[in-house]
Amino acid sequence: MRDSRPKLLMIEDDVGLQRQLRWAYDNYQLLIAGNRTEALAILREERPAVVTLDLGLPPDPDGISEGMAALRDILAHAPSTKVIVASGHGERSSAREAIAQGAWDFYQKPIDFDSLGHIVGRAFHVHALEAENNRLAQTLSTLAPNGLGQIISADPEMLKLIRTAKRVADTRATVLIRGGSGTGKHLFARGLHEESARSKGSFVTLNCAAIAEASLETALQHEIEQADGGTLFLDDVESLPLAFQAELLRYLEKRTVTRPGDHRPIPIHTRIVCATSHAPEPMIADGRFREDLYYRLAEVVLHLPPLADRPGDAVLLARHFIQRDAPALNPQVRDLAEDAIAALDAWSWPGNVREVENRVKRALVLAEGRHLGAHHLDLAGATTEVEDSVSDLKSAREEADRQAIRRALARTGGNIAAAARALGVSRPTLYELIRNYGLQAPSS
Ligand SMILES: Nc1ncnc2c1ncn2[C@@H]1O[C@H](COP(=O)(O)OP(=O)(O)OP(=O)(O)O)[C@@H](O)[C@H]1O
Ligand SMILES: [Mg+2]
Structure with a gap:
């Protein structure tokens, strides 16, 4: 039985x-x-x-x-x-x-x-x-937004990338999507496909890191054919062994494949989109990735910033995931608690958007009541000393300034000139702010 x-x-x-x-x-x-x-x-x-x-x-x-x-x-x-x-x-x-x-x-x-x-x-x-x-x-997918419209962000850099992606979606240009783990590379790749005339063809993903070298040759050939009229997404493309880099380059130049035991070239129209979470430059420099292939694959480069560099997005995304998943996981939950908002802002997000998604899902399963708290997200230790001191508008604004300055200094490695530029103030102003707010001036 x-x-x-x-x-x-x-x-x-x-x-x-x-x-x-x-x-x-x-x-x-x-x-x-x-x-x-x-x-x-x-x-x-x-x-x-x-x-x-x-x-x-x-x-x-x-x-x-x-x-x-x-x-x-x-x-x-x-x-x-x-x-x-x-x-x-x-x-x-x-x-x-x-x-x-x-x-x-x-x-x-x-x-x-x-x-x-x-x-x-x-x-x-x-x-x-x-x-x-x-x-x-x-x-319901006919009703829901699809393509690049599903990408949630209020970050100017991200919005610019989405606009670029929309512009190139319906062209033949190859697109290389760079960004850390969980930053949304796959989402962009799918969006590029869905917003093109190729959306009637298939979107085929080949994970170059997950496939044994022995089966790569057939896999590559097979997937290129599968994606005829559609999009082939080469994920973790930096893991492609050199032998297959040559093969891919051949395809990109001739736009044909040949089947084993048959020498007639078959024309194939597949749009290639690649993703990598590694910096390609050092790989090119030491010969692990062919430079000529890189330029073929990277006609357009979309470099997705880490979530920690998109202030406000973690909260926006957490709310989005609550709306999306609460109906199935925990319909009682409506929103984030105050301490969760502070914790989401303060956390460094090594796993980027995927980490937000996972934490919210887990929290939904655990939470009782209408609001997800920091402890449900397992971020109870992540809040800064901020929230209990904020009592009025003035101190709230000062605290926001303080945080922005700290973040700018952290991001520029303590470089005052660069931090001042990022914050849109002059260097003397920044020095004064640092002094007034009792922040640590970086030693230079
Ligand atoms: N801006 C965004 N808006 C909404 N959902 C997002 C956004 N970015 C990522 N996601 C979601 O987060 C999860 C991780 O994103 P995705 O798989 O695209 O990341 P990735 O860069 O391909 O990660 P990896 O490097 O680990 O393969 C997915 O469920 C995706 O739908
Ligand atoms: Mg991915």
């Missing part, structure tokens, strides 16, 4: 623990992997909705490098998977890092089977709700 229990993949290298897990979670179809390779094979084959991941995997059982690599692979392959990471030895910082990279939740080792069971149960629940939500969103 077919097993109808939900599939749960547990990645754990300790054989004794594996046995206990099987025994503790018999309400799931338990799939167990002892390392990253096994885990990925199972993921491809079985598509489990929820995965638990021990960050300390061989060959790095005492560190987290292999576990973090596994997390990236899982999410690259199946982004909707709910990954719950185990942090050993009371290591909260590695759990935080994993959450910033897209893990859904974490638990502390040694395992308490009951509480892990609750987290797993909730993860399945949220996954099912999201799947349902996506299904509804698909049905």
Whole structure:
């Protein structure tokens, strides 16, 4: 008989623990992997909705490098998977890092089977709700804004990038999208596709980092053909091995492919959009990325700023995600609490927009009441000394000035001239402000 229990993949290298897990979670179809390779094979084959991941995997059982690599692979392959990471030895910082990279939740080792069971149960629940939500969103997609219009920002630099993207969407120009993890590269790539006449063709994503070198040649060829009349999105393009860089260049020059065993070139009309979170210049300088290919791929460059450099956007995005996800996850929740707004502004967002999205989703699941507080977002420590001192308009404005100055100084590495320029004041004025507000003047 077919097993109808939900599939749960547990990645754990300790054989004794594996046995206990099987025994503790018999309400799931338990799939167990002892390392990253096994885990990925199972993921491809079985598509489990929820995965638990021990960050300390061989060959790095005492560190987290292999576990973090596994997390990236899982999410690259199946982004909707709910990954719950185990942090050993009371290591909260590695759990935080994993959450910033897209893990859904974490638990502390040694395992308490009951509480892990609750987290797993909730993860399945949220996954099912999201799947349902996506299904509804698909049905409603004719009404919802699509393309570049879905990109939320009030930041002048971002708005400029969106305008540029709109202008080039319906051309053949290749576009390279740069930006840190979770800054919205994929969203821009999709938007470029949706706002072009090619939106009738397919949008095909090839993740150059997630594919084994042995299968890249066929993958590249196959995906270029798949995207005929549409868009081919090459994600993590910097990982393309040199041999395939040559092949891609050949395609871009001839706009044809040939099938194995057949020498007739087949013309293909595919728009190429690439993304990278690495600076290409050093890779070009030391020969890992072909310069000629780079210029072919980067006819237009969109460089997405980190979220920390878009003041106000974190709050805007958090509100957007509440509106979008509260109906499915927690319809009671309407908005952010005051302390959450302060914390969202103060946090440094290493995981950029994806981190906002993950924190809001998690908070929605946890919160009771109408407002999400800083503690629901796990940002209770992130507020600055600001909020309780703000009593009237004058001190609020002064505090805002103080923050803007601190941020400008931080961003310019303490360079007064550059900070003054960024703030739109003269150097003497900035010196005076620093003195008046009792800020630390940078030593030069
Ligand atoms: N400006 C934005 N407005 C609304 N949603 C956004 C915005 N930027 C990113 N997102 C959402 O945040 C998540 C991460 O964005 P996306 O996948 O595009 O990032 P990425 O740059 O491709 O990340 P990575 O480098 O990790 O692949 C997605 O769910 C995306 O829809
Ligand atoms: Mg991406």
